[in-house]
Every structure is written in structure tokens, then in C-alpha cells.
Amino acid sequence: MDQLNPHARHDEYGSRINRAHSPVLVYSIPTFTILLGSIVANIPIATALPLMPPLGFLLLIGWRLVRPGLFPVWIGFPLGLFDDLFSGQPFGSAILLWSVAMLVIEAVDVRFPWRSFMQDWMAVAVAISSYVAAAAILSGADLSWAGAFALIPQILLSVLIYPMVARMVARLDRLRLMRVRTIR
Numbered sequence: 001m002d003q004l005n006p007h008a009r010h011d012e013y014g015s016r017i018n019r020a021h022s023p024v025l026v027y028s029i030p031t032f033t034i035l036l037g038s039i040v041a042n043i044p045i046a047t048a049l050p051l052m053p054p055l056g057f058l059l060l061i062g063w064r065l066v067r068p069g070l071f072p073v074w075i076g077f078p079l080g081l082f083d084d085l086f087s088g089q090p091f092g093s094a095i096l097l098w099s100v101a102m103l104v105i106e107a108v109d110v111r112f113p114w115r116s117f118m119q120d121w122m123a124v125a126v127a128i129s130s131y132v133a134a135a136a137i138l139s140g141a142d143l144s145w146a147g148a149f150a151l152i153p154q155i156l157l158s159v160l161i162y163p164m165v166a167r168m169v170a171r172l173d174r175l176r177l178m179r180v181r182t183i184r
Contacts, residue, residue: 053158
């Protein structure tokens, strides 16, 4: 009966005849989006308070929560190293924080394999607020009450844009799994 169905040769990722997933797209799109997020997050914006969310970290968490088996746990080290080169933080802070975040998310994933989007959003809120606070402490900044209070807009903006980041990651995941023509 599949032969009579006009959609039998198609699925949501495109045609299935003479098509396969590209290994280059499968691994490069997630990595390059995180690297691009690390670079874009450092665009200079003149404000009195830190407002720009850590986009590289948000994209890492987004890819990890949308596609749990995509990245190995150790990927926080090389991606954090790249973020350290562009962020202006002390060298090793993103390596440490991204690696710890990946380990914690892996431990939570093992404990609670089935989650809803709201639970993921709550986990991202905890991860982002911990990340921003720990990055401020590791930077050597004087964190008085006023300094800690100044981090709140950045944390709120980061938590509020996570649904857009998750949607963008889901769209990029469709592009990543697109089938391309193979030559045999």
C-alpha cells in the first residue's frame, strides 16, 4: 500500500530516495551555533548594568535539553575554552562552569528522564542564575548588595528568552536532520 501513497517517499525531513543525513550538518550546526552565541554575547552595549545574557551558555543548555544524547558530557571543556577566549572572564571560568553545568544536567537527566518544558525552564532558571552569580564571583568583582542586585536584570532576561532559544534550537535541529543527496 505504501507504493500507492504519494507521501510514502517523504517524511518530515524531506525525500527518502537517494537522501541521507549529512554527518557534517549533524555535528557542525550545534557546535557552530554555540560558538556563534559565545561571540555574539560580547557585542559591546553601553549600559550601566550587565544586560546581555550569556548566549553561548544558553545555547549549550538549549541543545542539551532539546537533544539529550547529542553532546557528550565532556563537551563543556572545549566549548567553555572558546567562550573564555571571547568573554573577557578569567581564563578557565567558563571551562569550569560549563563542565559543571553539563555534569549536573546529566545527573538530573539520569534521575528524571521524563520532564515537561516547564521543568526544563525551571532547571534553566536555576542553571542561569547559578552561572551568572558564579561568573561574577570568579571574575573578582566586588559583590556587595548593590553589585548582586545589578545582576538581576541579566538573570531575568536570560530566563525569559530561554523559550525563544529552545524554539530556535528546535528549528536548527530540523535543519540539522535534513536529508541531502548522496552519491553512490
